[in-house]
Amino acid sequence: MTELVRKTAAELGALIASGETSAAEVAQAHLDRIAAVDGQVNAFLHVDRDNVLAQARAVDERRASGAALGPLAGVPVAHKDVFTTRDLPTTAGSRILEGWRPPYDATITRRLRDAGLVILGKTNMDEFAMGSSTENSAFGTTHNPWDLTRVPGGSSGGSSAAVAAYEAPLSTGTDTGGSIRQPAAVTGIVGVKPTYGGSSRYGVIAFASSLDTPGPFARTVLDAALLHEAFSGHDEMDSTSIDRPVPPVVEAARRADVAGLRVGVVKEFAGDGYEPGVSARFAEAVELLESLGAKVVEVSCPHFSYALPAYYLIAPSEASSNLARFDAMRYGLRVGDDGTRSAEEVMALTRAEGFGPEVKRRIMLGTYALSSGYYDAYYGKAQQVRTLINRDFESAFEQVDVLVSPTTPTTAFPIGERADDPMAMYLADLCTIPSNLTGNPAISVPCGLADGLPVGLQIMAPVLGDDRVYRVGAAVERALEDRWGGPLLAEAPELAEAAK
Amino acid sequence: MFDEHAASDGSGRDGEPGGAITRDEVAHLARLSRLALGDDELGHLAAQLDQIISAVARVQEVAAEDIPPTSHALPLTNVYRADEVRPSLAPEQALAAAPAAEGQRFRVPRILDEEA
Numbered sequence: 001m002t003e004l005v006r007k008t009a010a011e012l013g014a015l016i017a018s019g020e021t022s023a024a025e026v027a028q029a030h031l032d033r034i035a036a037v038d039g040q041v042n043a044f045l046h047v048d049r050d051n052v053l054a055q056a057r058a059v060d061e062r063r064a065s066g067a068a069l070g071p072l073a074g075v076p077v078a079h080k081d082v083f084t085t086r087d088l089p090t091t092a093g094s095r096i097l098e099g100w101r102p103p104y105d106a107t108i109t110r111r112l113r114d115a116g117l118v119i120l121g122k123t124n125m126d127e128f129a130m131g132s133s134t135e136n137s138a139f140g141t142t143h144n145p146w147d148l149t150r151v152p153g154g155s156s157g158g159s160s161a162a163v164a165a166y167e168a169p170l171s172t173g174t175d176t177g178g179s180i181r182q183p184a185a186v187t188g189i190v191g192v193k194p195t196y197g198g199s200s201r202y203g204v205i206a207f208a209s210s211l212d213t214p215g216p217f218a219r220t221v222l223d224a225a226l227l228h229e230a231f232s233g234h235d236e237m238d239s240t241s242i243d244r245p246v247p248p249v250v251e252a253a254r255r256a257d258v259a260g261l262r263v264g265v266v267k268e269f270a271g272d273g274y275e276p277g278v279s280a281r282f283a284e285a286v287e288l289l290e291s292l293g294a295k296v297v298e299v300s301c302p303h304f305s306y307a308l309p310a311y312y313l314i315a316p317s318e319a320s321s322n323l324a325r326f327d328a329m330r331y332g333l334r335v336g337d338d339g340t341r342s343a344e345e346v347m348a349l350t351r352a353e354g355f356g357p358e359v360k361r362r363i364m365l366g367t368y369a370l371s372s373g374y375y376d377a378y379y380g381k382a383q384q385v386r387t388l389i390n391r392d393f394e395s396a397f398e399q400v401d402v403l404v405s406p407t408t409p410t411t412a413f414p415i416g417e418r419a420d421d422p423m424a425m426y427l428a429d430l431c432t433i434p435s436n437l438t439g440n441p442a443i444s445v446p447c448g449l450a451d452g453l454p455v456g457l458q459i460m461a462p463v464l465g466d467d468r469v470y471r472v473g474a475a476v477e478r479a480l481e482d483r484w485g486g487p488l489l490a491e492a493p494e495l496a497e498a499a500k
Numbered sequence: 501m502f503d504e505h506a507a508s509d510g511s512g513r514d515g516e517p518g519g520a521i522t523r524d525e526v527a528h529l530a531r532l533s534r535l536a537l538g539d540d541e542l543g544h545l546a547a548q549l550d551q552i553i554s555a556v557a558r559v560q561e562v563a564a565e566d567i568p569p570t571s572h573a574l575p576l577t578n579v580y581r582a583d584e585v586r587p588s589l590a591p592e593q594a595l596a597a598a599p600a601a602e603g604q605r606f607r608v609p610r611i612l613d614e615e616a
Contacts, residue, residue: 100597101596101597102597103589103593103594103596103597104589196573196574197573197574197576210571210572210573211573236581237581239576239579239580239581240572240574240576240579242574303562306558306559306561306562309555309556309557309558309559310556310559312552312555312556313556313559320533324534327534328599329599329606329608330597330598330606331597331598331599332597332599333599334599334600337599337600337609339609341609342609342610342611343608343609343610343611344534344611345536345609346609347534348531348534348535348536349536351533351534351535351536352535352536352537352541355535360533360535360537360541360545361545361548361549361552363533363535364526364529364530364533364535364545364549365549365552365553367529367532367533368521368529368549368553369556371529371532377557377560378556378557378559380569381559381560381562381564382556382559383569383570383571384562384564384567384568384569384570385559385562385564386569386570387564387567387568387569387570388562388564388567390570422548422551422552423551423552423555437570437573438573439573439574463573
């Protein structure tokens with residue numbers, strides 16, 4: 001492994017801009033790293049080496065011609081396979097889209113290209129972003145670089161593993177119920193769910209449209225902020241995009257102080273179901289915040305314990321509607337079209353073969369929750385709970401500036417442990433779901449190890465207060481790195497590199 | 501926590517909301533969902549859906565009389581963009597990923613003379 005792959009995105013951008021290294025050299029180092037370790041990690045679904053090097057050379061040519069480069073020009077990024085890309089397949093981890101080449105780029109894909117970022121490839125994910133482990137991918141499970149027998153979280157588990165394994169300094173994800181923050185937490189990296197509407201959904205294959213939020217992964221808070229800034233902002237192609245300036249996240253990540261800030265500990269996110277090691281690291285992180293000058297108080301959000309059941313009514317309901325577009329008619333898989341069957345029969349056969357078990361479960365659950373006779377008792381009630389959770393957030397943020405909790409109740413669990421137990425799998429998102437239901441921004445930053453596995457600290461802020469989660473996250477990161485003498489990821493075991 | 505409350509309330513589980521989900525009901529949901537599922541899959545799903553629905557039914561414990569529903573995190577309504585002509589996909593691009601195409605059209609299985 002060359003030293004280049006250990007560098008942060010901010011460092012790489014500066015080295016490329018100053019000419020100390022080239023984008024092509026940086027791209028080659030990461031391609032070599034992918035070739036050496038991805039056989040074990042399985043973070044990537046598609047990598048096109050020639051395409052990667054061509055993107056990098058284009059950045060080098062722009063620099064040679066005297067063009068001013070942005071802070072991330074020439075920096076590699078791993079892109080979740082849920083974003084459409086014209087030049088790479090896009091599958092969302094599903095058999096039903098195997099081999100599909102979209103005719104257009106997602107807005108976020110286009111903005112990565114415009115910023116000069118080099119897209120290394122597309123990363124593995126739970127099918128249609130439904131899951132917390134990548135075990136629901138139709139194309140094999142991704143392995144956690146800290147312990148290859150464990151999951152890397154999900155749904156954006158390919159993206160978290162790629163960054164934790166030094167295959168990429170940055171990656172993209174989408175967070176519908178925790179799909180960025182939970183994988184970041186269990187792989188010891190930084191992951192951010194921006195304010196809903198702050199990052200465009202255009203060209204993101206839809207799971208639950210009122211919840212889906214693209215966001216960044218990185219090894220440092222500053223790097224996450226740089227990527228956040230590069231791809232965020234208003235998009236007229238997304239009718240729920242916020243037409244407001246992007247919060248000053250990079251400035252906040254550099255500021256990194258919490259003196260005088262009021263921090264609320266969510267009382268409901270503790271107790272049974274939280275691993276002792278997770279609770280211990282969380283308690284230490286709260287003490288750390290206090291020692292840095294924050295004022296810590298306990299806050300009650302009484303309806304947060306109903307967020308998980310409400311989410312598992314709302315998200316499947318939206319999914320059952322969104323996934324109706326996979327009808328075997330215009331693109332994707334078509335099964336059983338032998339001239340004797342009707343369109344409806346072909347549709348049902350294709351969907352039965354093309355979707356995996358979790359996707360089928362959620363489509364059926366959503367169809368049930370929206371059925372006449374059940375609508376008021378389930379979907380309607382969940383929407384009322386959503387209002388109450390929003391009120392909990394609002395009253396909490398009258399008392400404090402940010403809320404904190406563990407990101408997820410446990411460290412990375414073994415592959416296979418929860419694969420056929422949907423309810424156990426759903427619990428991984430217990431602490432992350434409230435912010436999805438209300439649109440609030442939240443970050444997960446590493447806060448230590450429990451039994452040798454990473455633990456994440458979640459920091460939540462009011463809507464459009466994205467800068468605040470970066471400011472607090474960066475303060476925690478700086479203090480902990482001082483204490484540890486380096487980043488948490490330095491504690492991860494070295495992966496054996498395959499011979500070339 | 502969540503799963504401890506699953507199926508512990510025992511309230512009205514007979515055809516009412518919150519009632520046990522039957523295999524026939526699952527078969528009906530599969531039809532509505534356009535999923536041609538086999539017998540094994542239906543049986544497995546019936547058990548799992550019953551467990552999940554019992555758990556999510558916890559939302560019914562919340563006192564939410566007179567609480568307005570929230571469908572969306574942002575209070576946005578009727579967002580339009582300007583009605584301008586702009587470049588769009590050529591027919592060949594739109595048809596490039598079609599399972600079957602003919603001329604400038606998607607070729608689909610028969611849709612007429614179907615039984616309901």
